[in-house]
Amino acid sequence: MSAPAQGQRIAAILGAGRTGAGWAARFALMGWDVRMHDPDMRAAPHFEAVLARARRSLPGLLDVAPPVEGTVSWHAGIADAVRGASWIQESVPERLDLKQSVLAELDDHAEPEAIIASSSAGIDLAQLQGDLPRRGRMVIARPLAPVYLVPLVELVASAASRDEVVEQARSTLLSLGCYPLRMGREEHLMGRLSAALWQEAAQLVADGAADAETVDDALRHGAALLWTQTGLFGTGPIAGEDLRVEVEEPVQTESDPLSGMPRAPRRAQPLHDVIDRLEARAGGLPDGRDAPQEVRDAALSSLLRGLKGADWGAGRLLRGMDRRYDDTPDLEALALTSPLPTASRTIPVDWVGQDGCVAEWRVAELMDGATWRLLRMVGCDEAEGDHQGGGGPSDRGETFLMAETHLRHLGVARAGDAVTVETQVLSFQGRHLQLFHKLWLDKRLVASAEVLLVHADRRERRPTVPAADLAARLSALAAAHQRLPRPEGSGRVAMRPEPEV
């Protein structure tokens, strides 16, 4: 056990179950050395799996480089694990006697300046602190799973917790990318909210009034999309409603005052005491923006389109809509005497910046979609629903890969603009395919893209020529389009070198 390097931040994680492993991954990826202790021999491989998932997802949330990943070491005893640590996170199973014994032992060995945080979900902090000498340095820092991605951490202090420790804990949690929320009189805020929802849902299922799938489907296609953005109280004002009317109205209407959703008639709500406080706040919502409904719509669009990329939740519905309204023409039915229609769509509201114009790199996304529609038209399928990821392999692992793209930005498009792309096949030789896309807004050319693709076998990791039938279709198309005028602005791509596949 070497002494910790000077200046390096060290966290000790006691208990490496789901919560402890998640904490350890977050600390390590945010640059802390992590000292782990867990009596269970299975903890280490479990942690490695959690860390691997966290490495794929947490650092990528930033647009900048996070600190260099810290080291992780395992320690047989608590005394050894907490050596040199400035943060000690207790995440052992939720039993009072067990937690008390762990805290008593680490109290003997922790560095004097260490913050001692418990992940405890259900035990009061004061019970954990008891009369331990270090109780002034103890807080509860309660995360949600997956700890390495969900920002919320409930920060609980008792009367015995020292103010500067609480402030230091808050500051450390912020630096880890957490959202530390200082609990007031109610120490289990998220738990109470979650329990209220869970209890109602479980009651519905237990009564046979709805099944579990229906409950989940309602939430993820419905109100959860709104709560994710604005929480609960924020929903009403952003919907453009007068808060006082909204809050007072349900007395007659039996509908949820802020969301407009019905409330169960048997409930009496303690609303009237809250009106003034909410109204005082509504004027400032949301964060002083001019047009909260437009911000909400852009955020909702971004959420829904993000779920579509992940093929998950409400995003699956949108994929179904794309299939329903897909107007990809049948290649056999086209005369080939003009460029092919390869995209017809509307500019999403989350593709534009504050100036209202579509971001330049979104044009690359749009052109990528046109490339893949053309490839589908000639029978080179991407994997089902894998548009977001670009080229999915065929059954044989073969696909076209983008080698070069030359984009020209000629005009401006805005959210809600209906645009089309038409595509000319400039050449097809061996395994190389050269396309020219034009992006139109009505009769105005907004952008062009010249694209050079190489056919490859992704499994065997080498370039290949396409199968004979696919090659024949591409050759016929290239020959027909050879008769069209060469597009202005073409000739700016060349295959040297071929990309790695």
Next chain:
Amino acid sequence: MSAPAQGQRIAAILGAGRTGAGWAARFALMGWDVRMHDPDMRAAPHFEAVLARARRSLPGLLDVAPPVEGTVSWHAGIADAVRGASWIQESVPERLDLKQSVLAELDDHAEPEAIIASSSAGIDLAQLQGDLPRRGRMVIARPLAPVYLVPLVELVASAASRDEVVEQARSTLLSLGCYPLRMGREEHLMGRLSAALWQEAAQLVADGAADAETVDDALRHGAALLWTQTGLFGTGPIAGEDLRVEVEEPVQTESDPLSGMPRAPRRAQPLHDVIDRLEARAGGLPDGRDAPQEVRDAALSSLLRGLKGADWGAGRLLRGMDRRYDDTPDLEALALTSPLPTASRTIPVDWVGQDGCVAEWRVAELMDGATWRLLRMVGCDEAEGDHQGGGGPSDRGETFLMAETHLRHLGVARAGDAVTVETQVLSFQGRHLQLFHKLWLDKRLVASAEVLLVHADRRERRPTVPAADLAARLSALAAAHQRLPRPEGSGRVAMRPEPEV
């Protein structure tokens, strides 16, 4: 009043408040002609504002073209409004007598094959149907606001509703991009769930145990992010937990069985009746994927990064993290004898496709970030936090716009890979700036981008030369970089013509 065109689908919207206007916008944008009726003269301008927002956001959810937008007409009477309509949506205020009188009047005039749907939030369908002759064609189709974006529609049928009408309603709602959820014995599923959460939250605020901001912050940085993806019951199994242990454990632990969150100790939960049903379902979750935790992480990353783009909810936290860890060097401190470091980041998990490789167009996004970091280094600020949207204007409305981009894809990068970009200024003349970015993964060149930018005044919509101090910095940089070797693969962009600004 001309007769409706043959074959065109027509919807009549009775009541054009928030809900009716939202319905009308969705119908119109999904290709239906819409006939509106509302006695309030202010309804028309309000609807125009809703329609404008919907046009910006709804069609862009699709990657294909939606049907051609329908026409909207206003009608003074109900009888006239419902003429020719195959869908009639009643969205008048939530008063039984008012709704009954509207339904009675339209019952006299509706087309025989029309579906009559009420948006009613709190009134039972059977009460609305009464003994009206058309009661068999009546359902409740209850949306959430904004109706044009949130997919959930609760579909309620009574014993009097005919099965084929309900099925036809479901099918129509699906074609509109809604998620019709057939209600079982509980007709107000979303309302009951929402009311449970609202009641608990209002109680917390009324008691002074937490304030409204804290409740909202907990939800939008915490569990709402999970509910949006998986609903409530789906959260546990996806977290990789054994469901039976999870459900039985809270009896000892006082923690929420599925999410691991604490539950309020005073609640008794009707869990045991539900265990078997949930367990039977857990095996199949989520939708037969192999690695549900990885799907969840990608979806969470996508949600969080989407909110970051919108500068909203948990996304604001991520923007703060970027500022905290921003390692943009000070130009004055650099020797200018090598290319500038313009990006250092990790590939987000939602940037890769099923093959695990980063999508080609995401490289354009990454290079765009490098361009903007270089511009910030020389003192050409984009608007605060406007990275997503590309070039935000300076105080004088001046900015650089992308004119051409030439991308070469040379290698492969995967989720979690730490990559860097270095940038050489190839030339700066008048208002034209030419850059060359190299994207590195360790010592491997993954991609290059040659970028040509033009300086412009976005307010006056004309190209301009930059201010003298900015021009001087760019000239010095270009002169210094002139001494570096010309990058292999450069010289593929040219400014003809200049883009529209």
